[in-house]
Amino acid sequence: MLQKFRLYLRKRKPCPTSSKQDFPGLRRSTDHTKIETAPHFYSVLSLSLSLHIEMESLPTTMKSERRWRSKPLQTSKPSLLMAFFSCLAWLYVAGRLWQDAENRKVLTNLLYKNSLQRPKILTVEDKLSVLGCRDLERRIVEAEMELTLAKSQGYLNKQLQQSGSSSGKKLLAVIGVYTGFGSRLKRNVFRGSWMPKGDALRKLEERGVVIRFVIGRSANRGDSLDRNINEENRSTKDFLILEGHEEAQEELPKKAKFFLSTAVQKWDADFFVKVDDNIDLDLEALIGLLERRRGQDGAYIGCMKSGDVISEEGKPWYEPDWWKFGDEKSYFRHAGTALIILSKNLAQYVNINSASLKTYAHDDTSVGSWMMGLQATYIDDNRLCCSSIRQDKVCSLA
Template structure:
């Protein structure tokens, strides 16, 4: 009977009777696979939790953040807006104070610290090489020493006007300083460089410095190639006393010189129109400005345009204000009339 059992059945019974065998490498691989799966799942869960936390923090900060501020709002918060307003107000007050006669205390050693008011300040242009001319003037029409002080007591200041050398402190400057210590009749323009081509800037510097140093009704610019009838000039100014916005001189105009190399050449001739004619202006030999016009030059000196010549420069400045033009033939120094107050030297 035993022999009648099929072979296949016997083999199946032997297979079932044997224990199941698994290799060690397979177990190790399965273990690491399970560990890796757990690690990845943990990281994904942690990242999701971090994202949720960050999202909540962002929402909270957004809710607590102040509203968007404009630039104007920020200026108000920082106080800058108020500071800007105060600066503008201070600038307006300063300009108003200067226009009403307030002058910064920049009085020179020859000025008046007592607040004395003068009739006129007369500035005589001079240069480093004009020592002999100055000596002649002091011996003729210009007072010196005690006579100069007595003239100031009458309300008239006279000074030679000069700038500084291009080489500051050289022998030219030292000679002028030495002469001034002896005569005390100079107005030295510390911020101006003395040179022929700088004359338009010199007239601006003279009026600015003079109006800051002396409180006078008139400021007179005089070239060093003329002689003055000093008493006649004082009489003329006395007659014009208290006349505001007075621009006084020997008025003229004339053709603008366009050819370079010729006397009185104007490099910016094209600005004077097709007719190439100068506007009405006082001759440069002697011109007079009232106090408010001189102060106007002082306040606006940084922006006033200068041309090639000082008299046309002053004339251009006067065109922009309400100046009263006074054409006085007595100030035409080249004239042969007998009643003039100046003559060519």
């Protein structure tokens, strides 16, 4: 212990103001081998020992403190995740609280505004007006039902333009011959065969029979096709031009609606006849047939037929709506497309309901579908079958 204390005193730097008198209990000898002690030496020694113990414990304390400070901060990943999710939860709760506060504010404003409005009290006049509106609605429904019934019976205001008939008498028939832009040669053949022209055509109209070539307008209105038809009509005066119809092969089923509607509004006739441009007519035989049926309402006359519905696309007579004809895929009974005759009231029905009538891929099946829902009288006349071998047939293939 004394040796450690001696080494400590040697290593310690002397204080500039200290002297031997500062420690009277210690006196060095000249040979530096002995230490002389004073009477209070033991007290000084005990003080030195305590100081030495404190000095020895000081490095240990500082070393442990430095070790604690230099120890890296170790934090586990679950703690970080928990902290992250806690922050998210805090943000979510804060957002919901803010949103709920905004909603409460809006509801409060609405309740305040509603509280300022007094509840409306219905007066006797208001109740009477409500009852009057209900009665008016009932009358409108009844009027619509009566109008529907009138349409089904073929009633129509007579807005007739007696074009082509100088006298105001009722006609027997209006015969419409379907034609196209490229069928001028066929028209010339018809005019020189069964269809009269010029003065003979006017004399036929005096007998009550009007014949017109029926054609629509070009897709490009006013082009050379339309101009050629207009020029031909000025010279022959035997066309019925359907202004609202586009003349195209795919629009052919709709042509029947436009023809019947236009003809009914233009002429007052007992029968309306549709004829294709690939047949020859025995005009006198047709007039005799119509004369015998004159006055018969609801007459649907033609060469009645039926057949399979073609459901395979690309084949002739393909029907896109084939699935509507049932599992048997067979057409209902209808007049053949070559020659179709309708009485006046049936033609008027088509005119009134033309906007809502469904058309199929072919005009003959379209007309037949319109007749199925009516009280029409189907008249199947073999003389109107143009492919028949009968000698007294009315029509034949050209």
